[in-house]
Amino acid sequence: MADFKKKYDVVVAGAGVSGVAAALAAARMGQSVALLEKQAVTGGLATSGMIIIYLPLCDGMGRQVTFGIAEELMRASLRFSPCRLGKDWGGPGGPDARTRFAAPFSPAGMIVAFEKLLADAGVDLWYDTLVCKTVTSRGAVAAVEVENVSGRGRIEGKRFIDATGDSGVVRRAGGSVTTGHNTNGSTLWFMAGNPDPGRRYPLGANVNIQTIPMYKDVDLDEKYTLSGKGVSEFIRHGHGVVFDHYSQLYAKDPEDRFRYYPLYLPCMPLFRKIAHVNGRAAVNADQFNTRREDSVGLVGDWRAAGKIWETPYGSLLPENLEGILAAGRNICSCGDAWEAFRVIPAAAMTGEVAGTAAALSIAKNCRPSKLSLKQLRSALAAKKFVFHIDDLPPVSAGAASDVFTEE
Ligand SMILES: Cc1cc2nc3c(=O)[nH]c(=O)nc-3n(C[C@H](O)[C@H](O)[C@H](O)COP(=O)(O)OP(=O)(O)OC[C@H]3O[C@@H](n4cnc5c(N)ncnc54)[C@H](O)[C@@H]3O)c2cc1C
Structure with missing residues (x-):
């Protein structure tokens, strides 16, 4: 079969929650976007892994901390699901520990809802297409080789996003990663x-x-x-x-x-942590409730109320490799911080940041690592992102603690 060659502005590998968010963010900023997925569904582990609980977007103290596409994807997934959203943000008076702003969803409902959003945004979604090789040129990712029923092809891009869940694009470029223990x-x-x-x-x-x-x-x-x-x-x-x-x-x-x-049965192996990139910055285990000057977004900790993580932009930038950003469970969150960042809301948030940064860096004609933080934040602030815990509204008196459990 003939080889093929295509060219896009932004190429996203992996159509899990983080890849979908990244593709939507970049496409909505006017970029041509390819979303490459080796399976025949979107949602990654969330759908193929039968995960079904969209963990909270709040801090369990009555405050929303994660905004933008993370909330949009949650609401879209519930459209075809026989489930209700928690009534509050984890404040006082909830009937049980599951009242935080979170919801179970139907995997099939999530898949069809995601596909509609991607189609509306003009994303070119390639199913059944495995990214099998990363091509670099002068230290930057220049193309990926893919394999599908048409044969083997080359997809070139101006920017790449590794949303594979196992840092597969970065690993195939020889980039350094840290592997996980389950x-x-x-x-x-x-x-x-x-x-x-x-x-x-x-x-x-x-x-x-x-x-x-x-x-x-x-x-x-x-x-x-x-x-x-x-x-x-x-x-x-x-x-x-x-x-x-x-x-x-x-x-x-x-x-x-x-x-x-x-x-x-699940169609993806249910590994929580496979490999995260070693980034230009890291979120370390003790860095919850800690100000990070280059934060680009917040995530609550699904395991503990009142624990919030600021996300440094550098944690999405693989060290020693240009032209590519990490998203989802691939970002450089280490040790216990990986537990907070490997779940759905953080995947959506970091995906949106990666897609926005990729698009902006093309528009500004600079490498993602040289992108002005001010410009990136200004684009994210337009989507209601909050960057620092200090900028959240105060916790109202009497807000209850609330802990999520995952089996
Ligand atoms: C047992 C278990 C329970 C969990 N419970 C919860 C829970 O209750 N709530 C919650 O929020 N989170 C939960 N999680 C975690 C969460 O579901 C995922 O970590 C999150 O969805 C990760 O999203 P992602 O986009 O980063 O990666 P993934 O979901 O892994 O998506 C990666 C995508 O990339 C594709 N891909 C990979 N390699 C290639 C390649 N070479 N070429 C093309 N495509 C490729 C994959 O097919 C996949 O679609 C759980 C995880 C496990 C294992």
Whole structure:
């Protein structure tokens, strides 16, 4: 089959939440944008991984901290979901710990909503297209090679965004990354038939997202996450867990087959942390509630009320590599900070920053690393972004603490 060649202003690799946000931000600023996705759906782990909980955009103290496309994507995902948004921002009086501004969503609802937003913005979405090589020229990313049913092609761009969830574009350019540890061996999230009332993540009358622990005391590091064989072993193990779970259930009562059954399994390996870029700046574990002079946005910490992280622009810029920005769980957030930044709201926020910075750096004819922070912030402020904790409204008296749990 013939090789092909295409050229865009901005090329985004990976159509997970961060890639979708990045592509929307750049396209809405007038750039031609390619969004390259190896699967046949948008949403990445959020949809293919059956994750379904859009974690809070607030600080659990009654204040919204993350704005812009992060909120737009949450509301869009709920349009086709049988779920309601929490009524408040985690202030006093909520009925339980899930009243923070967060919501479960239907994965299918998220996929179709994202596609419509991308189409409206004029993003060229390439499905079933694997980015398999990064081409650099004089220290900057100049093109990516992709493989799809048309054969192998080259996609050139003025700016690139690595939203692959595993820093795959940066790694393929030889850029430096830090790999993650997934302690306690992760949990399998999958879609199940289950008619019981009071289920934790109900998606309809008989449908639920169910979770089962996968391993005990196993630390999944790059021997699993960045090894083709390790990934296959991890996925097959998860399927075996489902097989055993239902076999044991039906051994007690064969009629349970008509009430409890698996409906759909994740199509992406459920690794929380794979590899983040080593950036020109980092968010370190102790840097919550800390002022970062080059902050470009805020995220709350889904695990603890009152914990807020400022995001330095340099954490989106891979060290020693030009022409590319990181987004989502690829940004340089280290140790415990990675736990706060690897989730959906932070993915959307950092994606929007990366897309905005890519577009602005083209318009200003400068490298992303040389972009004026003032100009970037002014573009983000127009989307209601807040950069420093001190600029949030004060916490109202009596605001309640609120903690989210994830299995
Ligand atoms: C078990 C588990 C539970 C979780 N629970 C929650 C939760 O309750 N709430 C929450 O907010 N977050 C949760 N998360 C985390 C969250 O879902 C993700 O970390 C977040 O969605 C990451 O988004 P992303 O865009 O950075 O990356 P990803 O979702 O990983 O998206 C990357 C995309 O890039 C594509 N891609 C990768 N490589 C290539 C390539 N070479 N070529 C082309 N395309 C490529 C992938 O197919 C994918 O679509 C959970 C994660 C796990 C594993």
